[in-house]
Amino acid sequence: xxxxxxxxxxxxxxxxxxxxxxxxxxxxxxxxxxxxxxxxxxxxxxxxxxxxxxxxxxxxxxxxxxxxxxxxxxxxxxxxxxxxxxxxxxxxxxxxxxxxxxxxxxxxxxxxxxxxxxxxxxxxxxxxxxxxxxxxxxxxxxxxxxxxxxxxxxxxxxxxxxxxxxxxxxxxxxxxxxxxxxxxxxxxxxxxxxxxxxxxxxxxxxxxxxxxxxxxxxxxxxxxxxxxxxxxxxxxxxxxxxxxxxxxxxxxxxxxxxxxxxxxxxxxxxxxxxxxxxxxxxxxxxxxxxxxxxxxxxxxxxxxxxxxxxxxxxxxxxxxxxxxxxxxxxxxxxxxxx
Amino acid sequence: xxxxxxxxxxxxxxxxxxxxxxxxxxxxxxxxxxxxxxxxxxxxxxxxxxxxxxxxxxxxxxxxxxxxxxxxxxxxxxxxxxxxxxxxxxxxxxxxxxxxxxxxxxxxxxxxxxxxxxxxxxxxxxxxxxxxxxxxxxxxxxxxxxxxxxxxxxxxxxxxxxxxxxxxxxxxxxxxxxxxxxxxxxxxxxxxxxxxxxxxxxxxxxxxxxxxxxxxxxxxxxxxxxxxxxxxxxxxxxxxxxxxxxxxxxxxxxxxxxxxxxxxxxxxxxxxxxxxxxxxxxxxxxxxxxxxxxxxxxxxxxxxxxxxxxxxxxxxxxxxxxxxxxxxxxxxxxxxxx
DNA sequence: CATCAGATCCGAAACGTTTTGGAGGAATGA
DNA sequence: TCATTCCTCCAAAACGTTTCGGATCTGATG
Numbered sequence: 053x054x055x056x057x058x059x060x061x062x063x064x065x066x067x068x069x070x071x072x073x074x075x076x077x078x079x080x081x082x083x084x085x086x087x088x089x090x091x092x093x094x095x096x097x098x099x100x101x102x103x104x105x106x107x108x109x110x111x112x113x114x115x116x117x118x119x120x121x122x123x124x125x126x127x128x129x130x131x132x133x134x135x136x137x138x139x140x141x142x143x144x145x146x147x148x149x150x151x152x153x154x155x156x157x158x159x160x161x162x163x164x165x166x167x168x169x170x171x172x173x174x175x176x177x178x179x180x181x182x183x184x185x186x187x188x189x190x191x192x193x194x195x196x197x198x199x200x201x202x203x204x205x206x207x208x209x210x211x212x213x214x215x216x217x218x219x220x221x222x223x224x225x226x227x228x229x230x231x232x233x234x235x236x237x238x239x240x241x242x243x244x245x246x247x248x249x250x251x252x253x254x255x256x257x258x259x260x261x262x263x264x265x266x267x268x269x270x271x272x273x274x275x276x277x278x279x280x281x282x283x284x285x286x287x288x289x290x291x292x293x294x295x296x297x298x299x300x301x302x303x304x305x306x307x308x309x310x311x312x313x314x315x316x317x318x319x320x321x322x323x324x325x326x327x328x329x330x331x332x333x334x335x336x337x338x339x340x341x342x343x344x345x346x347x348x349x350x351x352x353x354x355x356x357x358x359x360x361x362x363x364x365x366x367x368x369x370x371x372x373x374x375x376x377x378x379x380x381x382x383x384x385x386x387x388x389x390x
Numbered sequence: 391x392x393x394x395x396x397x398x399x400x401x402x403x404x405x406x407x408x409x410x411x412x413x414x415x416x417x418x419x420x421x422x423x424x425x426x427x428x429x430x431x432x433x434x435x436x437x438x439x440x441x442x443x444x445x446x447x448x449x450x451x452x453x454x455x456x457x458x459x460x461x462x463x464x465x466x467x468x469x470x471x472x473x474x475x476x477x478x479x480x481x482x483x484x485x486x487x488x489x490x491x492x493x494x495x496x497x498x499x500x501x502x503x504x505x506x507x508x509x510x511x512x513x514x515x516x517x518x519x520x521x522x523x524x525x526x527x528x529x530x531x532x533x534x535x536x537x538x539x540x541x542x543x544x545x546x547x548x549x550x551x552x553x554x555x556x557x558x559x560x561x562x563x564x565x566x567x568x569x570x571x572x573x574x575x576x577x578x579x580x581x582x583x584x585x586x587x588x589x590x591x592x593x594x595x596x597x598x599x600x601x602x603x604x605x606x607x608x609x610x611x612x613x614x615x616x617x618x619x620x621x622x623x624x625x626x627x628x629x630x631x632x633x634x635x636x637x638x639x640x641x642x643x644x645x646x647x648x649x650x651x652x653x654x655x656x657x658x659x660x661x662x663x664x665x666x667x668x669x670x671x672x673x674x675x676x677x678x679x680x681x682x683x684x685x686x687x688x689x690x691x692x693x694x695x696x697x698x699x700x701x702x703x704x705x706x707x708x709x710x711x712x713x714x715x716x717x718x719x720x721x722x723x724x725x726x727x728x
Numbered sequence: 729c730a731t732c733a734g735a736t737c738c739g740a741a742a743c744g745t746t747t748t749g750g751a752g753g754a755a756t757g758a
Numbered sequence: 759t760c761a762t763t764c765c766t767c768c769a770a771a772a773c774g775t776t777t778c779g780g781a782t783c784t785g786a787t788g
Contacts (some may be wrong), residue, residue: 053507055744066768071746081766102444103744107773111440113488132470136567139489148509150451150488166436171486335673362702388531393774404738409776419736441774443745 130265132270221254232388281305282312325385341382450490475691549708559592570726619643620650663723
């Protein structure tokens with residue numbers, strides 16, 4: 053490996069001068085600089101980032117903590133979309149991304165904070181973490197700049213990006229009410245996801261405002277999985293067979309619910325309207341195409357990256373950012389005719 | 391930040407001893423070791439990987455070069471699936487993954503090899519790169535251990551994983567021939583993808599063996615995109631309206647082709663049979679569901695990671711690995727009745 | 729007693745950078 | 759002439775680890 057010392061020897065100047073020449077300082081003669089550049093090109097030199105990071109105490113690296121990066125989660129484009137967004141923004145900067153394995157199966161029991169310290173990441177983007185994760189607080193209250201995706205926490209070094217889940221759910225509620233539905237159920241994720249809490253809140257408030265009875269007794273959890281959605285749909289129907297519409301807190305659960313209901317001989321949307329959330333790729337292709345709330349997932353990722361890098365490079369304060377969402381009516385829901 | 395020196399000061403031993411204690415060497419008394427461990431826990435010490443990597447010349451990091459990690463590529467689960475596979479395998483080891491931004495839009499014009507040297511990755515996994523990429527050879531012939539996905543090149547430090555594309559395409563050819571098709575077209579990716587070359591070869595050879603005329607004049611390139619597939623399908627049909635079956639080198643192109651043909655009033659599979667390749671998530675949900683060749687994409691990724699890490703940890707030779715594929719008949723193809 | 733072996737510890741160098749605090753010389757101004 | 763300023767350069771320290779080559783001490787062996 054060719055180091056800065058080799059360049060120094062090769063050009064007959066000191067290591068200091070080489071470093072300063074390469075980094076564009078003004079106190080080096082143009083001729084020597086040229087000579088150094090030339091040597092660098094000749095010897096195919098590239099600086100050792102590790103050594104640089106060590107002394108500069110900046111690694112120009114941002115970490116991505118993703119708990120659910122498993123075989124399963126691929127179906128759900130959400131995570132991937134966010135990652136792509138982060139990546140696309142980072143690509144315009146000089147930051148690289150390292151993915152953290154926080155697989156529980158791993159023997160090494162390390163906290164997120166430890167991982168970050170060890171790898172010396174400058175900041176970290178966190179997504180898909182449960183609100184009851186013991187390490188969540190550790191990192192939010194820690195001293196590593198971080199941006200949370202869909203977890204509304206702000207700390208001294210922690211900001212977050214999300215969509216307005218309350219508004220989104222509220223729009224769904226208004227839509228269903230407008231369509232004449234009165235007996236409505238909901239399939240939620242789990243109790244430890246902020247989005248679940250918010251979507252429930254927004255949905256309930258608006259329905260109640262519209263004079264429609266709705267409370268947590270009309271909610272079943274589907275754990276954000278297709279299978280879970282299917283089971284929740286059946287439970288919901290068993291509890292109250294008069295239901296004419298179901299709002300699902302994720303598209304994947306909605307798809308599971310649709311399949312379960314269809315195989316029970318229930319027609320969608322004629323008998324029951326289904327509305328999802330996320331607008332994953334599948335929802336456009338599934339039959340009937342899923343009515344849902346679209347989020348700018350890619351934007352969520354790039355907004356997170358933008359906020360984090362702004363915090364790092366310009367000492368910006370941690371903030372909160374909201375990316376837009378949009379209600380999309382497709383064919384899995386319709387006006388109730390009774 | 392608490393360093394190894396702090397531990398040394400705190401416990402009254404030398405830095406050397408602390409290091410050796412922490413790393414499990416035998417020449418340190420059990421009592422001192424305990425004392426050191428205790429102090430480490432107390433001060434919440436975690437080692438600085440950067441410093442360690444610098445002296446050890448091993449970063450315990452593998453790089454992932456992905457050229458097409460863009461908004462678009464998300465639709466195509468392929469890339470993501472492979473990534474997940476790599477990640478899942480790496481998660482069981484002590485390697486972390488860093489994603490390399492090789493976005494061309496980037497001002498910093500660096501070659502892959504440079505990126506690898508700078509970040510001091512121990513090895514690298516490469517996918518989605520075109521065979522005419524000028525930097526491909528640089529890295530294959532370089533001295534950084536690497537594993538290529540779907541690019542059959544072997545070098546001193548380079549191995550690869552792929553599926554048997556020739557066999558897969560051959561299966562499709564036999565299937566179509568068995569179904570009575572005689573006038574067959576193909577939509578390929580582009581000329582600079584090995585998989586395209588192989589799939590064409592396998593397809594042509596087998597068709598010819600079965601006495602069916604097929605050559606490159608019956609092939610249109612769709613550039614692996616949905617839009618490209620649609621356009622290619624129309625070109626194909628224009629050239630030869632008697633075509634009864636089209637083999638697409640990727641599902642995404644197949645879906646594009648189906649849409650284009652359908653909107654021309656052509657029924658699938660009644661008028662034309664369509665067969666794809668990859669078995670992306672969508673192909674199951676699209677109507678009619680796509681007949682295709684399924685690849686164990688996740689396995690492709692984890693096989694790549696396994697091979698690379700084996701090369702790194704056990705000085706294994708670069709090899710070639712093939713993961714299984716499977717022909718899957720769905721409803722976009724049928725027996726020809728004439 | 730001298731020698732040896734084993735257990736336990738440590739100083740200092742090394743890894744490849746950046747940065748601090750100057751040094752030496754030439755040009756300029758008084 | 760001397761002092762000042764500018765330009766160009768450099769030696770050495772620092773970053774946080776690991777590791778090489780001993781050093782010191784205790785007991786045991788002959």
